[in-house]
Amino acid sequence: MIDLRLLREDPDRVRASQRARGEDVALVDALLSADERRRSSGVRFDELRSEQKALGKLIPKASPEERTELLKKAEQLKADVKAADAEQDEADAEAKSLLLQLGNIVHEDVPVGGEEDFVVLETHGTIRDFGAEGFEPKDHLELGEALGAIDVERGAKVSGSRFYYLTGVGALLELALVNAAIAQATEAGFIPMLTPALVRPRAMEGTGFLGQAAENVYHLEKDDYYLVGTSEVPLAAYHMDEILDADKLPLRYAGFSPCFRREAGTYGKDTRGIFRVHQFDKVEMFSYVDPADAEAEHRRLLDWEKQWLTGLELPFQVIDVATGDLGSSASRKFDCEAWIPTQGKYRELTSASNCDGFQARRLSVRMREGKKVQPLATLNGTLCAVPRTIVAILENHQLADGSVRVPEVLRPYLGGREVLEPVAK
Structure with a gap:
């Protein structure tokens, strides 16, 4: 608030x-x-x-x-x-x-407008010219099925639309991404966390997800628990009702958790494959900082996201998200959007949000400096949303024979594999 x-x-x-x-x-x-x-x-x-x-x-x-x-x-x-x-x-x-x-106070530099009114701040990497290489790129689902990595048919049979199985090298690729992301975050000083996927109402409300985002939240009415859509929720509530010493800040956590989203209002959008799904795993960065350091920390989170995507050798752009697309808790948000060849456009892979004292006031997380006690600032940044990252890797690193080159940063976590190859049917 x-x-x-x-x-x-x-x-x-x-x-x-x-x-x-x-x-x-x-x-x-x-x-x-x-x-x-x-x-x-x-x-x-x-x-x-x-x-x-x-x-x-x-x-x-x-x-x-x-x-x-x-x-x-x-x-x-x-x-x-x-x-x-x-x-x-x-x-x-x-x-x-x-x-x-009431939503958070928008930062004065945020572009005004809706979803399409963002401002591109940076562009990184080179978009491949598949025509010059002599072949038409396949989409991630066709590649994933050929690799024995993705099974959406059985996902739909067991759980319904927008569910999936990652199988074989698909499962190994997720584990490689998670381990590489946690390794980068740990090296940067984040404390790794495995967080609850079920939270009480106050944790969900305190982070701002029971306002305009409530339609996308799964609620277990019998037990009055909510399934989290991001580990931001349990990480923000971790220090709920606590007073932290200012000289111990910043506190940085890297949470890994399953995430659940109803995706209400998106029927007909991204229905093919695993780009927009109801359940996925994600590594999330979360920071508790002195309010005076919030804007600098926001840039640091963005830099860590850029480091991650650069290591995956993905072409991407950084956007300043417009006011109408911020969500209630963020005063400013930067998205990193990776190029998806078969869609011919950039799509969101990561977000970094500065929530100032908005969540801290709602959750009663404060800092003490001398005799002064005041709300601190919280920030969050996606490091790796697994399915979308797999989509970007498969499509951008595919080869003419249907195999997929493994980015060097992931090879140590895949037993040294340099290429993922199609399996015999």
């Missing part, structure tokens, strides 16, 4: 942020009104309680005639205090509810 002091002192900035996100600007004024009611009812409650305490001291000293009148007044005050307390609780609940609906 945002800092209420900012809302009170600069509501126009909050309105501008909501407008840029394409979200309800009226929410700002409703929250201001609820906050004012909460504060005024709190003052009223305190005044009545003070009067009630003062009256309580007078009653024992009063004469019998005065005591009767004072007791009547005490009864009325008791009712007034109860009503003021209820009014304060009601206003507080309304303000908290409205505050949870």
Whole structure:
């Protein structure tokens, strides 16, 4: 959630942020009104309680005639205090509810617009000219089936559409990617983590995934658990309700977990193969930092993602995501999009988001510096979303005979294999 002091002192900035996100600007004024009611009812409650305490001291000293009148007044005050307390609780609940609906304040440098209004910041690598090499590129599913690496037919038979099996070298390729990603993250100072895939409502709400993203979250109603769509959720909640020493920051974690997404609203999009699926594995970087260092950490996360994709020898571009596509918790987000030859365009492989103090306030994660205690900043960055990375590797490194060259960074994790070869049917 945002800092209420900012809302009170600069509501126009909050309105501008909501407008840029394409979200309800009226929410700002409703929250201001609820906050004012909460504060005024709190003052009223305190005044009545003070009067009630003062009256309580007078009653024992009063004469019998005065005591009767004072007791009547005490009864009325008791009712007034109860009503003021209820009014304060009601206003507080309304303000908290409205505050949870408000997105993070957009960074001033973020391009304004929707999904297609991003700005390309950098381009890396060289796009292969398959025509010059004398063959037409196959898509990842055709390659994966020939390699004995991907089985979507049996995935659909067992679990439905957008599920899959990784088999043979496909399974080995996932394990190689995960191990290589964790090795890079560990070398960079991240603490490796295996995180829960089921979380309680507060963890999901605290990270901002029960707002506009709620339609893509799987909820187990009987047990009131949520399946995570990213290990960002359990990593953000790891230090929930804790105060961390400022001199111990930054704290960096690299989480590996299964991820589950309903992909609501994407019917008909990316239905072939494993690019957009309901379950996948991912290595996620997560940082707790001093708010003053948040923007620098955001760039560091992006640099680690660029290092990873460069090591996989993939052509990619870096984009500054537009305001309408940020998600509620990020103030700014950079995506790395890899070139997918058979689609003839760049597609998202990684994201790096600066959430400032938005998640920390919701989850009550704070830092102590001397006697000062304040919310810290959280940031997250995808290092390897496995299925999409496999898509990019298969298509970009395919050879004319249907085999696939293995990037050098992965060879130590694949027993030294340089090429993945088709299997006999």
